Amino acid sequence: xxxxxxxxxxxxxxxxxxxxxxxxxxxxxxxxxxxxxxxxxxxxxxxxxxxxxxxxxxxxxxxxxxxxxxxxxxxxxxxxxxxxxxxxxxxxxxxxxxxxxxxxxxxxxxxxxxxxxxxxxxxxxxxxxxxxxxxxxxxxxxxxxxxxxxxxxxxxxxxxxxxxxxxxxxxxxxxxxxxxxxxxxxxxxxxxxxxxxxxxx
Amino acid sequence: xxxxxxxxxxxxxxxxxxxxxxxxxxxxxxxxxxxxxxxxxxxxxxxxxxxxxxxxxxxxxxxxxxxxxxxxxxxxxxxxxxxxxxxxxxxxxxxxxxxxxxxxxxxxxxxxxxxxxxxxxxxxxxxxxxxxxxxxxxxxxxxxxxxxxxxxxxxxxxxxxxxxxxxxxxxxxxxxxxxxxxxxxxxxxxxxxx
Numbered sequence: 001x002x003x004x005x006x007x008x009x010x011x012x013x014x015x016x017x018x019x020x021x022x023x024x025x026x027x028x029x030x031x032x033x034x035x036x037x038x039x040x041x042x043x044x045x046x047x048x049x050x051x052x053x054x055x056x057x058x059x060x061x062x063x064x065x066x067x068x069x070x071x072x073x074x075x076x077x078x079x080x081x082x083x084x085x086x087x088x089x090x091x092x093x094x095x096x097x098x099x100x101x102x103x104x105x106x107x108x109x110x111x112x113x114x115x116x117x118x119x120x121x122x123x124x125x126x127x128x129x130x131x132x133x134x135x136x137x138x139x140x141x142x143x144x145x146x147x148x149x150x151x152x153x154x155x156x157x158x159x160x161x162x163x164x165x166x167x168x169x170x171x172x173x174x175x176x177x178x179x180x181x182x183x184x185x186x187x188x189x190x191x192x193x194x195x196x197x198x199x200x201x
Numbered sequence: 202x203x204x205x206x207x208x209x210x211x212x213x214x215x216x217x218x219x220x221x222x223x224x225x226x227x228x229x230x231x232x233x234x235x236x237x238x239x240x241x242x243x244x245x246x247x248x249x250x251x252x253x254x255x256x257x258x259x260x261x262x263x264x265x266x267x268x269x270x271x272x273x274x275x276x277x278x279x280x281x282x283x284x285x286x287x288x289x290x291x292x293x294x295x296x297x298x299x300x301x302x303x304x305x306x307x308x309x310x311x312x313x314x315x316x317x318x319x320x321x322x323x324x325x326x327x328x329x330x331x332x333x334x335x336x337x338x339x340x341x342x343x344x345x346x347x348x349x350x351x352x353x354x355x356x357x358x359x360x361x362x363x364x365x366x367x368x369x370x371x372x373x374x375x376x377x378x379x380x381x382x383x384x385x386x387x388x389x390x391x392x393x394x395x
Contacts, residue, residue: 018266029253029254029259034252054265062269148246151213170202180239180243181239
């Protein structure tokens with residue numbers, strides 16, 4: 001049985017167990033990093049913010065008067081720090097406003113799904129899909145994009161996301177609904193005829 | 202909360218506040234169609250694999266955590282861990298500078314003491330031919346200063362010419378006084394003129 005996040009946190013803080021901390025990081029690294037990648041769109045920058053996030057996390061955990069309250073919500077607490085680190089970076093870069101968007105190079109999302117060759121490289125195929133989706137997620141309004149990234153990448157519940165963003169749960173759900181609908185519309189606009197190809201075959 | 206928002210919670214497998222919502226999705230065609238459209242979009246997003254951070258970034262984070270467990274704080278600007286850092290030779294530049302300055306001061310002290318002893322042992326000693334003009338100048342300046350000091354220390358009346366003049370004046374006044382005294386010679390007109 002996997003130890004809980006809280007058990008690993010306790011092992012690190014009370015026994016200085018480095019491996020416990022490594023397991024915590026490795027357990028959640030894709031969620032945290034996926035969110036950061038979605039926010040800053042640059043791998044090197046996301047790596048920097050990931051590291052900055054954990055410097056803040058470690059200092060807060062080591063501080064007896066720090067912000068971590070041992071309520072069994074380590075990931076959502078770390079995500080709030082990651083979010084602040086990402087926003088700090090975006091403010092510095094003055095990129096918080098909507099990006100100018102014209103990333104459509106004529107290829108549709110469905111083009112990335114359809115491939116005549118049954119032996120097409122699956123990894124390349126997934127990478128193309130991801131690239132297409134990333135480009136179009138970036139076109140969403142910032143508040144919609146953030147809720148979508150937080151829900152898809154980090155698995156935080158809508159209630160946790162609402163707490164993180166300091167909004168009501170209805171607002172968080174409404175933003176997610178518009179994010180999905182807008183993304184759906186972009187997919188349909190790119191190529192309505194091949195809509196059926198979205199489902200896994 | 203309206204059904205459009207419940208649909209989002211339901212889509213992501215979260216608890217919905219309406220226990221009949223599951224059945225209503227099946228019964229309500231409009232609700233079911235929207236659910237299916239949203240589900241297709243979600244499935245596309247689910248297929249989008251999450252990227253991972255670089256392995257060395259994770260290693261660095263764990264190393265910082267280990268350091269912090271010992272020291273209490275994590276620092277972002279440490280390029281290498283103290284225990285892994287190569288040993289450095291101590292900086293001996295200051296030691297070398299201090300040694301050179303000490304040697305120079307010691308030489309100056311020895312030369313100064315020797316010069317002082319030569320001066321105090323033979324006051325009449327004149328500067329040798331090998332001494333520089335600067336030393337001669339400084340010696341003459343020192344001599345002039347001594348003369349001025351002795352002149353200043355003497356009283357003004359001790360000046361020879363002044364004493365003679367003063368003596369002559371006293372004699373002159375004394376002779377006049379003798380003629381102006383009661384019972385002396387009568388004063389002439391010439392004697393009253395300046």
